[in-house]
Amino acid sequence: MKLSHWLPCLTWGRRYNRSKATQDGMAALIVTLMLIPQSLAYAMLAGLPPVMGLYASILPLLAYALFGSSRTLAVGPVAVVSLMTAAALAPLFPAGSEAYIGAAMLLALLSGLLLSGMAFLRLGFLANFLSHPVVSGFISASGILIAIGQLKHLFGISASGVSLLQIIPQLWQGLPAMHWQTLLIGLLSLAWLWWARARLKPALQRLGLSAQTAGNLAKAGPVLAIVVAIVAVSWLQLDQAGVKVVGAIPQGLPGLALPTLDLELALQLLPAALLISLVGFVESVSVGQTLAAKRRQRIEPDNELLGLGTANLSAAFSGGFPVTGGFARSVVNYDAGAQTPMAGVFTAIGIALSVMLLTPLLHNLPHAVLAATIIVAVLSLVDLGSLGRTWRYSRQDGAAQLATLLGVLLIGVEAGILIGVGLSLLLFLWRTSQPHMAVVGQVPGSEHFRNVERFAVIESPSVLSVRVDESLYFPNARYLEDRISELIASRPQVRHLVLMCSGVNLIDASALDSLETIVERLQTAGVQLHLSEVKGPVMDQLRRSSFLEHFGGQVFISQFDALKTLAPQVTHPLSTQPLTHRTP
């Protein structure tokens, strides 16, 4: 294993030049302007002091630039992972307390260790168990949950909880205490951000700016909202009037510090850390793959795991909280022309400069503006239409997506995702426990065999050809016994049963026992079992048992071959050459 396998920066770094640096620098400037309000807002969403969002946007970006394989992924605090952080920590400590902050850093440490461990143990495949419908339902529900959870900041009231069932009653009860100045600031920000999202770019273009410049400037819309809000609060002394603001932020770079190493707490946080890692990895890899494919680049799951793992480790050691690759920021980074992860390095420098120079200016930034930033950002994640599309395609997948969505909204993020994954697996197992089986016949004029109910095919009265459309394994082993008994009972003329195994990718020990039982039962009924089209790996495994020696039938290379041998009068004599199994 070469060093460059684990350090992709050695590959792109060797061909780095000034032209790329210019492009990366431009992209970094735009991403920095976007990242400042977002990182403050997502830290608030996670229940942490806003400045921790900035801290989590410095070292983690450098770590990913060293170890990650995507050229354009923008790492940092993201909405869904921040929500999961809050959901994991809220039941344990009061939000924002010393213990809460320590636990957030510990969560980043655990997540970093898990992701790095998965990289070295090549366990990235675990992320595949988050099926697309589950992830889609999870993201939509998170978006709704986050948006509604942020309403308290718009109303200037307090409300907390991990599900809509907890948040909505509190919002309702708090409404009489609504703070109208806060609401006004929030609604104005919301209106501006909403308008700027879609209309600012065309408006700037109408003012004569080029599409490129207008697009880049439009990305700074949230920054303008922040600046205007800070000026307004300072000028009108709205913080004295009860508008909640960010307040004093320690100036300067975060010190390197070990997170609290509380083993008991670590064990308690481990399940949440695992979910955060997997969800973060899936979100990050999806956007990374999409962007890489556009430029015919590849990303390596192992490198992504290590990149995100080290990013989280460095977040843990520099006062941050769990981070991952964000969707919106990565797309902006790509569109703005980022060529290499050096754009991430430049972004980190930009954020570091902000922490050193700008934090005093952020004192009067109202929470309501940050909440508006979050709401506009997350509502774009909500895609309820996909629920209908999934449902139409597959009831099972639709049910899993709906269950995840409702689970997240009504119980909480962790319960929701676990329900979704569990239901996906159960429904799959339930489906494979009653596999589709088809009696097949020969398509006239060909050697091809298809379902007698779907195609006009030729059947032999004495040879029953049955195709099983599923691997034979424990959930369906007994079902197979029952179905074959039924099929044979209704066809007294049958003397040979050929099990066409083109759809059988595995015969496990339970199914092997069932096959033995079937052979015995068929023999007492005067019927001989044969197999056909057994795949190589299945054949290799059957050879390791004594089944093939004593089951009494033959294994035919193809269904056509079986019929040619067992019922020569029925089949067309198309081929004459004998076929045999050959081990590679």
Added chain:
Amino acid sequence: MKLSHWLPCLTWGRRYNRSKATQDGMAALIVTLMLIPQSLAYAMLAGLPPVMGLYASILPLLAYALFGSSRTLAVGPVAVVSLMTAAALAPLFPAGSEAYIGAAMLLALLSGLLLSGMAFLRLGFLANFLSHPVVSGFISASGILIAIGQLKHLFGISASGVSLLQIIPQLWQGLPAMHWQTLLIGLLSLAWLWWARARLKPALQRLGLSAQTAGNLAKAGPVLAIVVAIVAVSWLQLDQAGVKVVGAIPQGLPGLALPTLDLELALQLLPAALLISLVGFVESVSVGQTLAAKRRQRIEPDNELLGLGTANLSAAFSGGFPVTGGFARSVVNYDAGAQTPMAGVFTAIGIALSVMLLTPLLHNLPHAVLAATIIVAVLSLVDLGSLGRTWRYSRQDGAAQLATLLGVLLIGVEAGILIGVGLSLLLFLWRTSQPHMAVVGQVPGSEHFRNVERFAVIESPSVLSVRVDESLYFPNARYLEDRISELIASRPQVRHLVLMCSGVNLIDASALDSLETIVERLQTAGVQLHLSEVKGPVMDQLRRSSFLEHFGGQVFISQFDALKTLAPQVTHPLSTQPLTHRTP
């Protein structure tokens, strides 16, 4: 749904006659003689007063005779279920206490409700998730665990625990306090039972008895041990010398009583009740099916569920504990000539008479004799050789069996079975997450396509034929994307990729997304995707999405058809007739 579907006794009862009654009566006599010591012993194993074993062998047998579908299954207390009962209750209450007894009856009630509910909801397929290797490992481990757990009664010491790790140290520490009279009784019983098991029948035959009579008499071996032990204890007043005996047993039939309806306790016991129900059902159905097949009879899973469910319900209302169909007793019942479930009714009458007349005589029955009965019975369940056979056939199945075995021995019965089921599922999912994929070519002179690495086949340079040996679903969706990218990257000449779907039994929503991604990526590389041999149900589902309209390729009825169209110069022109999909 006809009444006779739920009451199989209406079917066999109509043709019941004197000859069958004689055969059933004879079988019932032998089973009763076998059941008296076993029911006392298994109640002791479950931590309950021995008489509860007799109670659990009256009404449950009548209930099964009414609702069960097996003609020869002998229901009652069995070793494995008694062990699971003890494992579920021991952590909650002191063995034998009032609360413990009430909880045992509640466990029977829950188990009865679960089994009956599964019958009406047709959830019998749930039992299939206990794969053969898991059940085999579980039964062997239970046998070892029970046998070692009974050593305390042989030694006359006390020891308790749910795993070997708990039992063995206690046995070791208790050894100095060993009671030698008890040990002597135990060892003599063990030696007699062991000898009688295999040698009593031939010995009786040598004395001139017919094989039939000798076999039946030999079944009464344990009864002889009991009688001799009771006589010896009474004569030598060994109970005064410290030999633990059964003691005073209330005479007469159990009163009908409601078990304690403690909702909180019921919820606590529910997982154990579910496991007991499933394991009991699997054990019972296996023996029932084996015996039914010998006489070409069928058993219906729904009726079995209802039969066992009502048996457990009636156990709950008559002072019993969880019961199921036992392996050894059912075989004896069958061998002794039982024709219908009426044999069970006669057995119940026999046990009822024993409860009314014999209980005073059982006062001086030593625990050590019952323990010896249990040990000899359960050691026949232990089959460690199957572990090797399973391992040779499949590493995954072997690992699941070994994990179950070790889990039961070292942690406990419930943990063991859950570990086994969980590992079976995980290993299956892990295996399907990296499916076997084969590049295939045409077998010369046929229309059949096989793996290029295993067969001498013809390939086309411009058309790549790939067979995927697995359903396409969320665990392998991303893997498919990666593998196809690799395959195409190494073959620059390829213009068409035909995915041969004979092994694809399902394409779920995640895999559909992946196919869309693959189509896009292939198109940028100048390659068109096609499908072939798509099965009917999969085709139906694909039609419910827009994939088929916009993916740009064709769906060929067979791989041969695909090659004939895309690379006509390569294939043999064997068939000429056009084939089309037809919906049933």
